Amino acid sequence: MQGLIEIEPKQFLEFDAEENKLAHAQLSLKNLTQQDVAFKIKTTTPTLFQVKPSVGIINSKQTQVIEISTSQPIKNDAKFDPKFQVNACFIDFQDQDLNQFWKNKDQSTIQSQQIKSRIKQNIKQDDQPHQQAPESKIFESNQSISQQQESKMFKSVIEPKAENDEQIKQYKEQLEKLQQEYQDFRQKMEFETQQALLKKDKSNLSFSQLLLAVLIALIAGYLIGN
Template sequence: MQGLIDIEPKQYLDFIIQEGKLGQTTLNVFNLTSNKLSFKIKTATPYLFQVKPSIGIIQPNNQVSIVITTTQPLKEDSRLDSKFQINACTLEQDEQDLANFWRSLDASLIQQVQVKSRIKPVEVQQEIITQQLQQSVISETHDNMSQLYQSMNDTQSKEKDEEIQRYQEQIDQLSKQLSDYQLMLKSVKQQEVAVKHHANKFELKQVLIIALISVILGFIFGK
């Protein structure tokens, strides 16, 4: 049965020697299907390793990380050549007891993948440490850049707020000037209307006076 899972790393589970510490590594198992899978990890030397989890479920198109730890601290003369077998099968329905499920499972339905274990050579360990340091520096640089970017954004935001405030003050000032101008224009129009009204009254008085003079002169010359 093929095509259910893929693993990373594919060939070797590398354990790094650290004085007085247990060796540890991680195995990633990927579900390549759109179905729910069950997995089970087996080794011929279970007394040398702790596998967590050794049995479980992988959701569709997802993955699970399995931590494998040595039961004793690794030394310079330690030797690891154990093999791990990763078994996987499709779950047709939810299973409450996976251990019993695997005991009664048809072998033809199982996909099996194997990976070996080994101790990292010293030079490879140094390379890993260097990579870890580089990754730490990159991560720290990224964090610093994020903080700087956030600080710049905050500064730019403050400057924009101040600029908006200045524009708002200018708008308020222009609005006041416009209001004053409208009041002045209204006053001028009112004065203009008053002047025209007085002018019309003055012209009417002139007409009446001229008419009266004409009547008087006509009366005199008529006699």
């Protein structure tokens, strides 16, 4: 098929099989040439599949998507190995009866490629990750919660201690300040008390001296008068 069309998928056509549902698959045909190309798709089990379209024309550089579905549900564990054959060749006129065109076409001018088919094993494979995913999420969630709790516990042990140490330091500084103010106030009071006592002593001494002087004067006056 090289040189005319590019087929995707190239080897296996995979069908999605679900219980009690028809299986589906897609086949993509791309015209790689500068001319129009006719195609025809055959299968080894034509009664099992519906191919739309099974014949057609692909314009230059264009792509044709083929929808293929089963005519009945397929069990996931059933034996499934039909084959598809894609035929392609150049066509000169589009307004032709394609069925008649393929009957009269020389086989030597037709390029063919066979593609195998199989059931896509996505049900059982997907179940396991879905079952594992919650456990993984639960583990990650528990681990995250555990880390958060450990972080909170660590902070509850470390941070209050640091906070208490800071408060104790502040209290000590305030206490030392109060003690210093008390000492200053006490020294000031003692000094003022001493000053008051000195003033009182001086005033008492002056009064005594005055009395003594008056007494001496009286005695001297009396002696002089006599």
